Amino acid sequence: MAVYTHLGAEDMAELVSAFDIGTLVSAKGIAEGVSNSNWLLDTTGRDGAGARFILTMYEFRIELEDLPYFLSLLDHLAAQGCPVPRTIHDREGALYRMRGDKALALIEFLPGVSVNEPTAAQARAVGAELARMHLCAAGFVGTRANGMGVAEWQRLAAACGPDGLAGIDPALADMVAQDLPRLSAHWPQGLPTGVIHADLFPDNVLMLGERVTGLIDFYFACNDLLAYDVAVTHAAWSFDASGRSFNAAIGAALLEGYESQRPLSANERAALPLLAQGASMRFAMSRAFDWLNTPADALVTRKDPMAFARRLAFYRENPGVFA
Numbered sequence: 001m002a003v004y005t006h007l008g009a010e011d012m013a014e015l016v017s018a019f020d021i022g023t024l025v026s027a028k029g030i031a032e033g034v035s036n037s038n039w040l041l042d043t044t045g046r047d048g049a050g051a052r053f054i055l056t057m058y059e060f061r062i063e064l065e066d067l068p069y070f071l072s073l074l075d076h077l078a079a080q081g082c083p084v085p086r087t088i089h090d091r092e093g094a095l096y097r098m099r100g101d102k103a104l105a106l107i108e109f110l111p112g113v114s115v116n117e118p119t120a121a122q123a124r125a126v127g128a129e130l131a132r133m134h135l136c137a138a139g140f141v142g143t144r145a146n147g148m149g150v151a152e153w154q155r156l157a158a159a160c161g162p163d164g165l166a167g168i169d170p171a172l173a174d175m176v177a178q179d180l181p182r183l184s185a186h187w188p189q190g191l192p193t194g195v196i197h198a199d200l201f202p203d204n205v206l207m208l209g210e211r212v213t214g215l216i217d218f219y220f221a222c223n224d225l226l227a228y229d230v231a232v233t234h235a236a237w238s239f240d241a242s243g244r245s246f247n248a249a250i251g252a253a254l255l256e257g258y259e260s261q262r263p264l265s266a267n268e269r270a271a272l273p274l275l276a277q278g279a280s281m282r283f284a285m286s287r288a289f290d291w292l293n294t295p296a297d298a299l300v301t302r303k304d305p306m307a308f309a310r311r312l313a314f315y316r317e318n319p320g321v322f323a
């Protein structure tokens with residue numbers, strides 16, 4: 001359940017009046033998501049024909065200073081024709097509003113649903129949209145360092161400690177001891193960089209049939225290696241939830257779709273096995289930290305770090321999947 005803050009009907013109506021979107025018709029809390037509170041708002045719309053929006057209150061993990069980057073990036077990509085929600089600016093032109101010490105932003109509602117078991121055609125479409133996003137973001141002026149890069153994996157691993165990791169699974173502690181120093185020492189340098197989504201899991205893609213209707217949740221977006229984003233997306237889409245079973249057809253379709261819009265250089269392709277191991281390490285570490293630091297009675301369900309430890313082992317042992 002991801003509505004952490006109660007907003008009463010009067011609060012909501014007052015908030016809506018700060019935007020040129022008509023008057024409030026209904027507001028419903030959205031259960032999905034863990035980081036922020038989200039509501040689905042229906043209003044009468046500017047022209048009375050009705051309009052639908054997503055209202056987000058930023059609760060954890062998002063620094064206020066990063067919000068202009070995330071929200072202007074949505075505007076930039078939407079203006080270039082990418083399927084991302086536009087930010088609705090308030091009557092004064094602001095990208096977000098403050099309520100107490102929390103920021104609130106309104107974004108366009110996009111149709112579509114997140115798929116659980118993608119087909120190859122859907123994976124191809126997602127790969128193509130990821131590449132289009134990379135290309136469309138080329139003119140975006142904002143920059144943001146990757147806060148979930150190698151240094152952060154090291155910090156999270158140290159915060160968990162070898163005993164904490166071994167308490168989750170001895171294989172997780174072994175993986176960190178063996179693979180983290182190797183990945184850190186050999187992390188690719190000099191590959192093409194740009195704006196990356198950095199978290200393009202199936203739950204962050206909305207689809208209608210084989211068409212991508214929305215790329216959402218840009219709150220890890222940053223400037224980093226474009227091929228790393230391909231690796232993150234490959235790791236997120238090409239396995240079952242447990243990370244035990246790799247789906248070669250999905251992985252291949254995703255890469256094919258990506259290259260239909262932006263061919264990878266020989267150096268990028270050669271780096272993918274290592275980048276995919278790094279992507280797996282990133283999610284194994286953030287999940288391990290959350291596993292050890294989320295109270296058992298918390299509202300959110302903890303995600304299994306071993307699902308990404310298994311992916312890392314797969315990529316280490318099967319570099320040929322990117323050949």
Ligand SMILES: Nc1ncnc2c1ncn2[C@@H]1O[C@H](COP(=O)(O)OP(=O)(O)OP(=O)(O)O)[C@@H](O)[C@H]1O
Pocket residue numbers: 002030032033034035036037038054085107108109110111203204214216217219
């Ligand atoms: N622009 C949009 N159009 C339609 N639905 C949306 C939009 N943005 C968000 N949603 C819906 O709200 C849900 C939660 O959004 P989001 O993933 O951004 O939340 P979050 O708390 O940041 O999640 P996460 O757990 O990934 O950190 C999504 O799963 C989707 O159902």
Ligand SMILES: N[C@@H](CCO)C(=O)O
Pocket residue numbers: 199201283286287303
């Ligand atoms: N998509 C991530 C959560 C955001 O870091 C995961 O599944 O672990």
